[in-house]
Amino acid sequence: MNLLNVFLSLPPQAAEGGNPLLNFAPFILIIVVFYFFMIRPQMKRQKELRKYREALKKGDKVITTGGIYGKVSEVKDAHVIVEIADNVKVKMDKSAIVMDMTDVATNK
Structure with a gap:
């Protein structure tokens, strides 16, 4: 069969x-x-x-989605102003902030 x-x-x-x-x-x-x-x-x-x-508060060290390292100098409702160098400040949306610098190990 x-x-x-x-x-x-x-x-x-x-x-x-x-x-x-x-x-x-x-x-x-x-x-x-x-x-x-x-x-x-x-x-x-x-x-x-x-x-x-x-x-986020003033003085926090952050990394943006574009990979820019900086320090928060001013916080508003929808955006922050990040200082990326001496006297160089960039206004960006809060959604562009990815992480803080406390997790990143320093390579010195």
């Missing part, structure tokens, strides 16, 4: 049997894994960055 005939001769109850929820279990597991390993950590990082930007 051919193997194809064996599979085709299965009774309909055996082919349909089982809990339909078990058919979706792998998809549900994949969604849960994506949430805990990708979505949740990203949301946590965004929340921490938002809190950091709201807590």
